[in-house]
Amino acid sequence: MDCGEGTQIQMQRYGLKWRSVHHIFISHLHGDHYFGLPGLINSMSLLGRTADLHLYAPAALKPIIDGILDVADTVLSYPLYFHPLPDGVALLADDPAFSVTCFPVEHRIQCHGFLVERKTKGRKIVPEKCNEYEIPAAYYDKLKLGQDYERKDGFLVKNEWVTDEGPSPKKYAYCADTLFTDSFIDVIKGADTIYHECTYLEADADKAAARFHSTAKQAAEIAKMADAKQLLLGHFSSKYKELEAFREEAEVIFPNVHVSIEGTAYEV
Ligand SMILES: [Zn+2]
Numbered sequence: 001m002d003c004g005e006g007t008q009i010q011m012q013r014y015g016l017k018w019r020s021v022h023h024i025f026i027s028h029l030h031g032d033h034y035f036g037l038p039g040l041i042n043s044m045s046l047l048g049r050t051a052d053l054h055l056y057a058p059a060a061l062k063p064i065i066d067g068i069l070d071v072a073d074t075v076l077s078y079p080l081y082f083h084p085l086p087d088g089v090a091l092l093a094d095d096p097a098f099s100v101t102c103f104p105v106e107h108r109i110q111c112h113g114f115l116v117e118r119k120t121k122g123r124k125i126v127p128e129k130c131n132e133y134e135i136p137a138a139y140y141d142k143l144k145l146g147q148d149y150e151r152k153d154g155f156l157v158k159n160e161w162v163t164d165e166g167p168s169p170k171k172y173a174y175c176a177d178t179l180f181t182d183s184f185i186d187v188i189k190g191a192d193t194i195y196h197e198c199t200y201l202e203a204d205a206d207k208a209a210a211r212f213h214s215t216a217k218q219a220a221e222i223a224k225m226a227d228a229k230q231l232l233l234g235h236f237s238s239k240y241k242e243l244e245a246f247r248e249e250a251e252v253i254f255p256n257v258h259v260s261i262e263g264t265a266y267e268v
């Protein structure tokens with residue numbers, strides 16, 4: 001989600017593989033959200049990528065990318081599919097494991113947030129146990145749904161003996177750059193984790209509103225209104241050298257809050 005300047009360098013630094021990236025979502029066309037994209041697209045081609053890559057972004061990005069490739073006479077080694085973001089709430093990607101929905105937020109230019117929903121895949125098969133109880137693989141789909149298995153000899157194999165609890169469904173809402181607004185609360189309601197920008201502290205609330213950004217207090221109010229379980233703060237103005245004040249301001253309203261630090265992984 002978003003691809004600021006230096007993204008490919010940071011991916012290398014933190015051991016993130018470009019081969020595992022199949023979908024890229026760009027919230028809006030301020031440079032801090034996409035200036036790393038041309039380099040990443042180009043490097044994947046130089047490194048011989050062949051797998052499809054899906055890019056979801058404001059329509060105006062397509063001629064920019066096409067122009068960069070054209071002037072260099074570059075033909076990518078892989079298919080790049082461009083999906084322009086629609087105006088409203090829309091389902092963008094629907095994979096067996098997850099879905100991604102975009103929703104409009106309020107920024108100085110057109111901007112979208114993204115809601116990622118991990119789907120539940122039912123219970124997790126433990127193959128060694130299934131072999132031990134002589135359960136045919138054809139029955140695995142029923143085991144995933146929680147059913148027991150009755151063997152031909154009448155012996156009943158309890159589901160919990162041969163399966164583990166599967167991953168639970170999760171919701172992650174990335175609210176991009178936005179001023180304080182509850183206009184998208186319905187979409188992000190009940191999210192396990194919300195990322196919300198807070199470019200400023202509340203003392204600079206006027207500046208935040210004028211520049212279509214939010215404060216830490218406002219981000220916390222959104223998380224509370226949305227009934228979220230966890231809040232990640234980010235997009236801090238570079239004028240602040242110390243970030244602890246963001247957490248302190250937010251936690252008064254919403255206790256489970258983290259100041260997100262680049263290179264750190266947070267569990268949704
Ligand atoms: Zn912006």
Ligand SMILES: [Zn+2]
Nearest residue numbers: 030032033177
């Ligand atoms: Zn930004």
